[in-house]
Amino acid sequence: MKGNNVLIEGKNLTKVFGFGGNKTTAVDNVSFAFHEGEIISIVGESGSGKTTLAKLIMGLLKESAGTIEYMGKPRRLKRHSDRRKYWKHIQAIFQDPFSSFNQFYRVEKLLLDCIKLQGEKLTKEEQLRRMKEACSFVNLKYEELHNKYPFELSGGQMQRLMIARIFILHPKLLIADEPTSMVDACSRSTILDMLLKLREENNMTIIFITHDVGLAYYVSDTLYIMEQGKVVEKGPAEEVILNPKHPYTRQLISDVPKIHSEWDLA
Structure with a gap:
């Protein structure tokens, strides 16, 4: 479902933390081009720079060098109105869902805020219908949750609620940073299915940030392999996994027996 149109493009992105002799280069001269409807996985171990790159794309961090x-068109995020407009189209699901919600807001307000971000003027009945639809999409019952606070929900319910927000917002780009790391295998599969269904229905671009090579291989069109802030390999998922060029990529694959056996047989 990958389109020909480039949705977002980064050119020579660098992010440096610290000053003087205490500088750390978390993202080092990274370039990318992500297309409409494409599923991309940025893969690397902890400390590889993949989450920092995701925050640069989200606009949560400012790049030290390079452009997006x-x-x-050049991205502009200086004013609050610019950021609000950008975040209307670009959303994220993070590893820890509890840190993504205001713990003092009930579920109803969390979902209503998403509807308001869309800028549509809806009646209370229409707002309620949207919230019920969103909950139903992720197999939650609005009637059972609307009056609860985030801390009253399980981790799986919180992850589903985050996807319900995405259902309401219909972003053009979703960044999913280790979205299934805190749930069991059954819930993991369900959450991935929900995200892929959203992609099919809305032609949404999804960027998975993950250390899980198996997940990346099975869901992605394109892989970017990161090591120590650099993209060391990129290309179609099957080509990167079955014919890896870089030693780091080979090392990652060797840690996943199922993929490793496929690679040996290729």
Whole structure:
């Protein structure tokens, strides 16, 4: 379902933390081009720079060097109105769902805020219908949750609620940073299915940030392999996994027996 149009493009992105002799280069001269409807996985071990790159794309961190273009135009995030407009189209699901919600807001307000971000003027009945639809999409019952606070929900319910927010917002780009790391295998599969269904229905671009080579291989069109802030290999998922060029990529694959056996047989 990958389209020909480039949705977001990064050119020579660098992010340096610290000053003087205490500098750390978390992202080092990284370039990318992500297309409409494409599923990309940025893969690397802890400390590889993949989450920092995700935060640069989200606009949560400012790049030290390089540029990002969104829909063919330089991205502008200086004003609050610019950021609000950008975040209307670009959303994220993070590893820890509890840190993503205001713990003092009930579920109803969390979902209503998403509807308000869309800027549509809806009646209370229409707002309620949207919230019920979103909960139903992720197999939750709005009637059972709307009056609860995030800390009253399980980790699996919180992850589903985050996807319900995405259902309401219909972003063009979703960044999913280790979205299934805190749930069991059954819930993991369900959450991935929900995200892929959203992609099919909305032609949404999804960027998975993960250390899980198996997940990356099975869901992605394109892989970017990161090591120590650099992209050391990139290309179609099957090509990267079955014919890896870089030693680091080979090392990652060797840690996943199922993929490793496929690679040996290729």
